[in-house]
Amino acid sequence: GAGVSQTPSNKVTEKGKYVELRCDPISGHTALYWYRQSLGQGPEFLIYFQGTGAADDSGLPNDRFFAVRPEGSVSTLKIQRTERGDSAVYLCASSLKGAVSGANVLTFGAGSRLTVL
């Protein structure tokens, strides 16, 4: 597609429920990133995929968070046993790794706003 698409745009769930957030990156972008942004804060890195593999998952806060990108395109961020502190906007971004001597610019989606009641 023309841009990075994220669904759902809004998700309200109850504490303890399971949630999946989907990201459809720009076609041909091999790198995909997930960030989390709380109100009044900057985006906080969660995980980075290069192709199908998670190259860096150091930002995932705990084992309730997991992300996959099975075919190297669409990615799903999965949150188990949601807690109120998980409420935030989850941003996905993609980039064409290797462009311009390794100086990569990220293209962001509009985000998925998660509210845990």
Place this chain on the structure above:
Amino acid sequence: SQQGEEDPQALSIQEGENATMNCSYKTSINNLQWYRQNSGRGLVHLILIRSNEREKHSGRLRVTLDTSKKSSSLLITASRAADTASYFCATATYGGGGSNYKLTFGKGTLLTVNP
């Protein structure tokens, strides 16, 4: 963790004035980027400056980088009401043997341009 720290946290100016935002960071970087975020939307890339560059221009934007002080500034000249947004600096680093490219964002500066 957030490497970049923007200053000020909030800035309010009149249309036509210049706006200057600063960013400080802690570790060595490959490049530094500035992004803009309108309320409730995703981030949009504005400009990138490499670690071996000192100044870059793009339209009404001017970015400087001082790697010895680990700081950068973003200047928006002749501001417009439509420039009202949050502005974030992001530092790019390589890890994992040079193959993992990561952008770390600061907390941002909220710019309000009054008509």
